[in-house]
Amino acid sequence: MKQLPAALAPPRRVLLGPGPSEVAPSVQGALSHPTLGHLDPWLLAAMDEIRAMLRAALGASSDWTLAASGTGSSGMEAVLANVLEPGDSILVGTCGYFGARIAEIAERHGARVTRAEGEWGRALDPERVRAAAAGKRFQALAVVHAETSTGILQDLAPFRELAGELGALLLVDAVTSLGCVPLDCDAMGIDGLWSCTQKGLSCASGLAPLTLGERARGKVAERARPPSAWYLDLELLTRYWCGEHAYHHTISSNLLYGLHEALRLVLEEGLEPRFERHRRHGRALAAGLEAMGLELLAPEAERMPQLAAVRAPAGLEETRVRRRMLDEHGIEIGGGLGPLKGKLWRIGLMGAGSTPRNVLLALAALRCALAAEGFRPRGDPLEAAGAALVEAP
């Protein structure tokens, strides 16, 4: 090539979008620890610790708790491609972009998919999903716990009940919920679940924590043929991660270092204090946004605390506001996906990013960017947010 690019010196953004989220300094540093081989006994021992910490963070006693070597979406495909056989029926509750992704991936792997479609920006109504099932049997029922595209947090209990009625495994997308809101696979009766590293765990992306419970493992064991997805084959991944450590792929030790440290920080803080932190800062952010006269997409009772989906006021070019926040203040927030493209901002306070300082920073920068685009806020976001931050939980 004509001219060699210069060495990279990436800017330091504050990551307040839908992910990746802010990375804690010790996690960032861990990524540069000395690389180790994928069969090094030292690394395999560290992987055992990762599995133990993942089980604790997920409330999952299953041995089949590990991380696939890809982003959260690879975890989604891993669970679907392994649990479902061609011709199996799956009922997918969709009220956003990621529910739709579940349905698409399940279809690609040959499943017969019934979509129970809800409104984007509202939680799924379990009765509507029950009606879509129309009394038929399904091998699986899948829902998104925290729908990243709309800011909705889904109560899983009614879907556990429905899965029981349908004779279905309950599969859950926890990409945006792990590390931010309560999640207890055993207690909630979750049969299969996938997540990511770069949101609530505040690590670099590239690994997909997942777990399969006993019934889902049984379903995988009874397959007539292995899944087409060789790279994401959970029998092979389990043989590598657990037990005999049979070579499958060259796992990235550096990503594992980051995940190990990120999980340590989660458990050191404690799950309940961490969730309370997310709730407090989520409430404060919402109070500030609403004080400015902005409208959140989801009704209060259905919102997740770690990501606010905010309607862009009519007449504003939302990308200009985001670009200002990035260029003028070095702050990343997200835009809308699918039918919400151009209509939404998504502001995340996830993991290490969920701090009082970032509540203020997001509001202050958004206020400036909005003003520069001619939008006049109704009230003072910082006063409202400040008041919410000092409220008793």
Add this chain to the structure above:
Amino acid sequence: MKQLPAALAPPRRVLLGPGPSEVAPSVQGALSHPTLGHLDPWLLAAMDEIRAMLRAALGASSDWTLAASGTGSSGMEAVLANVLEPGDSILVGTCGYFGARIAEIAERHGARVTRAEGEWGRALDPERVRAAAAGKRFQALAVVHAETSTGILQDLAPFRELAGELGALLLVDAVTSLGCVPLDCDAMGIDGLWSCTQKGLSCASGLAPLTLGERARGKVAERARPPSAWYLDLELLTRYWCGEHAYHHTISSNLLYGLHEALRLVLEEGLEPRFERHRRHGRALAAGLEAMGLELLAPEAERMPQLAAVRAPAGLEETRVRRRMLDEHGIEIGGGLGPLKGKLWRIGLMGAGSTPRNVLLALAALRCALAAEGFRPRGDPLEAAGAALVEAP
């Protein structure tokens, strides 16, 4: 959990196995650069530089040159799952573990696979592969350029000719060849190729560079249905990497920083000097091994320079020797795979690891470990290696 694991402090190994290889300090440091969002304009510009450097390193002019977000094996699956449709016929030349893996993955994706099996430890005989084709037509012919399980380097020219006769696309596994030996996709007429980051490029694992030429892209474009592999769908990956940057998955900025720096180092050194460096050190290592009375699996003319496959002398427990090198000297070498398990050592001098110092270190440590296990070397490996190191190229 009862007790939280301590923060990791991984040991510093010298990585002289089949990969991961030694990582250059600037690459290791780049992994800890500040994390960026997957749609950050700054990151997208860095990804354009990565694509340009990959094209230069691969001799590939194709726009469809990018990195999948998984290890080298995910690159193998990406190319096979996208290029092949169910019912397509593929002829796979296998003379080792990774040729067999190509065949398995192609089968999983519904292709009709004809295996042309060669001897493990020898290069494929093109005539034998031609005979296996039995005059039939194939959509693809796949071979491994550098077979990591046996140390064989395959001359690709006869397979390009055979692919032409069969009307087949030529698909090449370059997992262990990129960055170590000459590879020129355009000049060699390669239609599709995948590689990894953690061998010849000396980066952490987790990304899979790949390229599809024009004919292979046409084949993908004509598919009746998208591939089952959603995470590795090359149409979706190309829409994200190139052109409109449509969201597909949350790529790991930290792995991209490492790959960017690794490619910079490759091109800064220059391809031909880099290949010559690998040849020189590979010859010196082989000279030292043979001076000790050890036997390389592959005949000299068929060996790759970046990885020596060495037969473990009869009566020795090969794992004990490897374990001694790891525990007593902090040096990782590899064992055998498949039918060669327990019979082989694999010593890699790849990328940043291909240095005169590592030639000596590998030989000295192997000699010590062998002696401790009761094997008496025939001659002095260091004298032979030292002589080879100062020989004119």
